[in-house]
Amino acid sequence: MGSRAAQQRQEARQLAARLSAEGVRNVALTWVDNAGIARVKTIPAERLAAAAERGVGMSPVFDVFTSDDAITASDHLGGPDGDLRLFPDLERVTTLAGQPGWAWAPADRYDQLGLPHPACQRQFARRMTERAAAAGLELRMGFETEWVVTRAPAGHPAAAGADEPLDYPCTGPAYGMTRVVELSDYLRDVTEALSVQGIDVLQLHPEYAPGQFEVTTAPGDPVRAADDVVLVRETIRAVSVRHGLRASFAPSVVAGQVGNGCHLHLSLYRDGTSLHRTPDAPWGLAPDASAFLGGILGALPALLAIGCPSPASYLRLQPSHWAGVYQCWGVENREAALRLITGAPDDPDGGHAEVKTFDAAANPYLAVGAVIAAGLHGIEYATRLPEPQTGDPGVLGVRERARRGIVRLPATLTEAADRLEKSAPLYEAMGEVLHGAVLAVRRAEEAHFAESEDDAIAAATRWRW
The missing domain is CATH 3.10.20.70 (Glutamine synthetase, N-terminal domain)
Structure with a gap:
């Protein structure tokens, strides 16, 4: 020693x-x-x-x-x-x-x-990673980071109040090259700063909402993935300030518009072999991978209190907005809460899953740790994945969704926190102190915004993340 x-x-x-x-x-x-x-x-x-x-x-x-x-x-x-x-x-x-x-x-x-x-969330993520390793599983995780950039007001970037009108520095269409041209120096500096810091950027592109962009970084072990997303956000924030801009990672920047997600991608390996590319297995998933994803799918109502921890999160979680608000999974289905990505056929390491519901208000260490805990619980109890869903559940009638066994995930933080409170697997994994602290914060957030209108919630939380 x-x-x-x-x-x-x-x-x-x-x-x-x-x-x-x-x-x-x-x-x-x-x-x-x-x-x-x-x-x-x-x-x-x-x-x-x-x-x-x-x-x-x-x-x-x-x-x-x-x-x-x-x-x-x-x-x-x-x-x-x-x-x-x-x-x-x-x-x-x-x-x-x-x-x-x-x-x-x-x-x-x-x-x-x-x-x-x-209650150390980073050590919780490490414990769950070690628990997976003890079961012979290696996990690789990575986050997509979405943010909205606006011009900072005159003077100090923090001088503006929550209610000021947003001044977008780019006006091009969603996913359009125009936005990249308008902010080419800024986006170049973002990617350069991340690269210098050892962050491997896979892609960066304009997103749907005004002034919105997304950067995807390479996966790593779960603790590193959580570290990386913290570093990515603070780097984007710092580069934005140096360009006279402000970056918001809030789930809802403007109520009624598409919000910022922070999707979690994950893949499983055993002995260096991907469990997402098993020949002749349903959907290419080895039994442990199928059970792991089944555990995540089953725990999603409780996991929302971890990955969508603010009342503002539920302004973003709207049907038919690619946010994954129904408890279902699908192969390459961007409306499913849990999306299976098959990858290119000639890529031996291809294939992984994506949890689409999460946003950047989440503590990433809690997010990766809780998802691992849910997946390991699925393996322990040999959870079976139901049939995958195609298309948008939001356009189906209530009876058709019921026939298919598709239910709405919690639509409020109160409902999600209630599910977390009753989740024995997550309570066991997190421990009494951490579990209790998370619930106390969720209940306090509920109470604070209980009488607030959507616009007020978005304005109050816009610059908190």
Whole structure:
């Protein structure tokens, strides 16, 4: 143990020296709270070794912060008492291309005795990844990040209130090349910054809503995928500021318009072999892959409280908007909540699944951990996938949906939180402290927006993510 600690100190000193040589003066240590907000403590770069050895203090009360910075309480967390330690993950320390003089690292949280904090979402994601590995499964995950960009008001980018009219810097049609031409310098700088930071960009394109874009990054192990999406968002935000723009990742930027999703893609492997390309198996899925996806499909009503955690999320979740609001799955069906993507026939690593319902208000560590837990529960109980659905369930009549066994996923945060509260598999996976903290935040968000109109919800949350 002593030699390991000494080695880590030496690595941290060497890393701090390298950062200093690169002109880095400060390091941002981030964690994501249960409302999906990336919170931060910053340290001088020369303090990195001390932070790696002793951590950086922070209050456990952040686990019950809501999206508007109000503080609620659970049975285990809340109030002014207690302290935790943030430990930077030295393997993920990244010099920030969009913020000269800064570096970033995700942090794990421990108590003062060095024990894992039971509500640490990043460690929850790691535990579920390790649980999958113990079952002989390797998971690769990745996120699609959607955002809307607007011109910042005169002066400081944060000067505008929530109700100001949005000034879009591009006016071209959805998915149109015009938008790329209008913002070519900005989009080039986004992709360049991500590349310099080691993020492998697969594609970037205009999306449907005004000023909306999407970037897809390469998959990795689940914890890395969650780290990456945090880094992607903050990089886009930083590059936007340098261009006099603002970036919103909120589920609903303008009520009634298509919102921002943050779809989660996943694939399963055993012994290096894809479980999505099994010859002669239904839909090409090996039995474990089919059961894993069956577990996710069955848990989707509860998973919505994880992946769609804001009342604003349910403004986005509308039928016939490619958001996946019905509890069904389909092969290459963009209206299905769970979409199977077969991939090119000559790609031996092709084939994966996509959870379409999630958005960027979600804590990505909670999202990947909860999805893994649901999938492993499906394998444990040999869950069977029903027949896949084709077409748009939203255009079917109520009787036809009932005949096909298609039901609407929760249409409100209250309903989703009720399902999470009753989910024994997710309670077991998350543990009492984390599960209770998540529910406390969801209930507080419900209460805060209970009397709000859709426009007010969208305006109040537009710049929170």
